[in-house]
Amino acid sequence: MTKxxxxxxxLIGVAAVVILGLVYTFWPRPLIVDIGAVDTAPMSVTIDEExxxxxxxxxxxxxxxxxxxxxxxVEPGDDVRGGETIIATLLPAPPSSLxxxxxxxxxxxxxxxxxxxxxxRSELNAALADQDLAQTQFDRYQDLAPLAASxxxxxxxxxxxxxxxxxxDAAKSSISIxxxxxxxxxxxxxxxxxTPPLDALPLGTVPQGDIDDDYHNAIPxxxxxxxxILRVIQKSEMTLQEGAPILEIGDVSNDLEIVVELLxxxxxxxxxxxxxxxxxxxxxxxxxxxxxRVEPWGFTKFSALGVEEQRVNTIIQFKDPxxxxxxxxxxxxxxxxxxxxxxxxxxxxxxxxxxxxxxxxAVFVVDGGRARQTLVKVARNNGVKAAIESGxxxxxxxxxxxxxxxxxxxxxAQRKISK
Numbered sequence: 549m550t551k552x553x554x555x556x557x558x559l560i561g562v563a564a565v566v567i568l569g570l571v572y573t574f575w576p577r578p579l580i581v582d583i584g585a586v587d588t589a590p591m592s593v594t595i596d597e598e599x600x601x602x603x604x605x606x607x608x609x610x611x612x613x614x615x616x617x618x619x620x621x622v623e624p625g626d627d628v629r630g631g632e633t634i635i636a637t638l639l640p641a642p643p644s645s646l647x648x649x650x651x652x653x654x655x656x657x658x659x660x661x662x663x664x665x666x667x668x669r670s671e672l673n674a675a676l677a678d679q680d681l682a683q684t685q686f687d688r689y690q691d692l693a694p695l696a697a698s699x700x701x702x703x704x705x706x707x708x709x710x711x712x713x714x715x716x717d718a719a720k721s722s723i724s725i726x727x728x729x730x731x732x733x734x735x736x737x738x739x740x741x742x743t744p745p746l747d748a749l750p751l752g753t754v755p756q757g758d759i760d761d762d763y764h765n766a767i768p769x770x771x772x773x774x775x776x777i778l779r780v781i782q783k784s785e786m787t788l789q790e791g792a793p794i795l796e797i798g799d800v801s802n803d804l805e806i807v808v809e810l811l812x813x814x815x816x817x818x819x820x821x822x823x824x825x826x827x828x829x830x831x832x833x834x835x836x837x838x839x840x841r842v843e844p845w846g847f848t849k850f851s852a853l854g855v856e857e858q859r860v861n862t863i864i865q866f867k868d869p870x871x872x873x874x875x876x877x878x879x880x881x882x883x884x885x886x887x888x889x890x891x892x893x894x895x896x897x898x899x900x901x902x903x904x905x906x907x908x909x910a911v912f913v914v915d916g917g918r919a920r921q922t923l924v925k926v927a928r929n930n931g932v933k934a935a936i937e938s939g940x941x942x943x944x945x946x947x948x949x950x951x952x953x954x955x956x957x958x959x960x961a962q963r964k965i966s967k
Contacts, residue, residue: 613641
């Protein structure tokens with residue numbers, strides 16, 4: 549063998565190795581992808597939202613009149629019985645203090661009332677004298693009528709007696725009025741922390757100057773319903789105006805419900821009677837509830853990011869017994885999962901396998917190592933799984949998270965999961 553032929557053989561071998569290397573380098577390889585499967589499994593679509601508990605019928609006890617509230621002894625959580633338990637005590641409001649001008653005016657009114665009373669008593673004395681004279685004349689005519697007096701004179705004497713008697717009654721009534729005006733004028737002199745004179749008070753009224761006597765006029769406020777004290781609004785002793793709130797009462801055991809503020813776009817999919825799962829309320833197991841109603845009134849609320857949202861209140865009732873939710877009270881935070889759709893035997897695929905193909909949904913079905921684009925009809929999608937109405941069968945394998953490099957017919961291989 550000559551040197552030339554040996555050199556040619558070596559060159560040919562090197563060229564073959566280079567060609568084989570280039571072929572290996574540029575030979576199309578399958579795309580490494582994640583692969584999922586079509587399965588038949590239970591599936592549900594839920595609306596998840598934070599919520600809070602509340603007592604449906606909470607009663608705010610307020611001051612029925614303006615007065616001085618004594619210190620409230622009940623505490624939040626105390627049990628009360630409707631119509632029996634005294635929850636607060638209200639005293640009549642003390643009179644306001646008088647300035648110099650008001651006091652002078654009040655004293656002048658007292659002097660005028662006393663003078664009017666003396667005048668009325670003088671008028672009573674005059675009326676009594678007229679009555680005595682009329683009675684004497686009437687008696688005289690009664691005795692003389694058969695002999696010397698005419699019947700007309702006797703009738704005139706009787707008329708004058710009746711007029712005199714009416715005058716006495718009018719004078720007595722005037723005295724009663726003047727006495728009442730005098731008592732009212734004296735009452736106007738009563739200032740803050742002062743004891744009024746006894747003759748200035750109506751019969752049976754207890755003077756307000758002694759704090760111990762104030763309790764005779766105290767107004768006890770009883771609980772309107774049986775339940776628990778939810779909160780005490782006014783704890784310390786203070787003067788309240790009429791209608792000022794004092795405390796709030798509700799029945800946490802039997803009247804507790806959940807209110808959740810849903811986006812208006814979610815609220816239209818919620819119907820009364822739908823099942824609700826109540827989670828993250830503090831207990832170990834989730835509680836069950838049911839949608840009672842969706843309120844027809846929406847309101848504007850700003851999210852934590854400052855986004856304006858339209859919200860709708862949805863009311864949820866508990867289905868579990870009281871002993872399953874011990875500890876829940878008014879205004880507690882929970883998480884509500886409202887189940888809007890459910891199927892125990894749905895044909896499901898991972899939501900990550902879906903992508904848009906025009907106006908339709910599509911997936912890549914792995915068949916013989918190649919990805920085949922297939923159009924599907926999606927019934928429901930909860931963000932994790934999607935229920936398929938048509939286009940797939942159970943057991944088929946799908947490409948998850950399909951990227952733009954995957955085309956119909958592309959070779960694919962499953963990614964190896966490292967342990």
